[in-house]
Amino acid sequence: RKQATEYSTSSSDEEFESKPSLTHKAKRALRKRRKLEKETKQLIKQEELKRLHKAQAVQRQLEELEERQRALEIFGVELERELRGEADSGTKDENQMLHEWLELVMEKNKLTRYESELLIIAQELELEDHQSRLEQKLREKMAIDDSLKDEMDLNEEDEI
Numbered sequence: 001r002k003q004a005t006e007y008s009t010s011s012s013d014e015e016f017e018s019k020p021s022l023t024h025k026a027k028r029a030l031r032k033r034r035k036l037e038k039e040t041k042q043l044i045k046q047e048e049l050k051r052l053h054k055a056q057a058v059q060r061q062l063e064e065l066e067e068r069q070r071a072l073e074i075f076g077v078e079l080e081r082e083l084r085g086e087a088d089s090g091t092k093d094e095n096q097m098l099h100e101w102l103e104l105v106m107e108k109n110k111l112t113r114y115e116s117e118l119l120i121i122a123q124e125l126e127l128e129d130h131q132s133r134l135e136q137k138l139r140e141k142m143a144i145d146d147s148l149k150d151e152m153d154l155n156e157e158d159e160i
Helices: 002-018 020-084 094-143 151-159
Strands: none
Touching (some): 020 094
């Protein structure tokens, strides 16, 4: 038994020693691939964080915009009452009130355009996030050997 164990150990050692460059190359390639995957994941995470910060900034701007629009709406209602003569206009003449009304309308239009721009930016961020998730999913699907995939996996990969 002892001789058989020594023989099997020595023969397996010889096999291992006869292919050191292959295993070393394979290990190096595997390390390089893992390092590349890790760097890619870090880049993806950084991009996600950038999108998240940008989305939070857009959300804050939308909230501030909503507050400004509410304040303009309140001021507009008061001004409209004064123009109709329902409220005391004090020392304001009609031309001054019309001028204020037009400025109010221009400001409201400006805020509406800005809101549209912010909503477009938010939609772009959503689409970029969706694209990133699809790319990651596709990378995962493509990492699996084709011989291990069934027809459903191949169809899903094609769809992505």
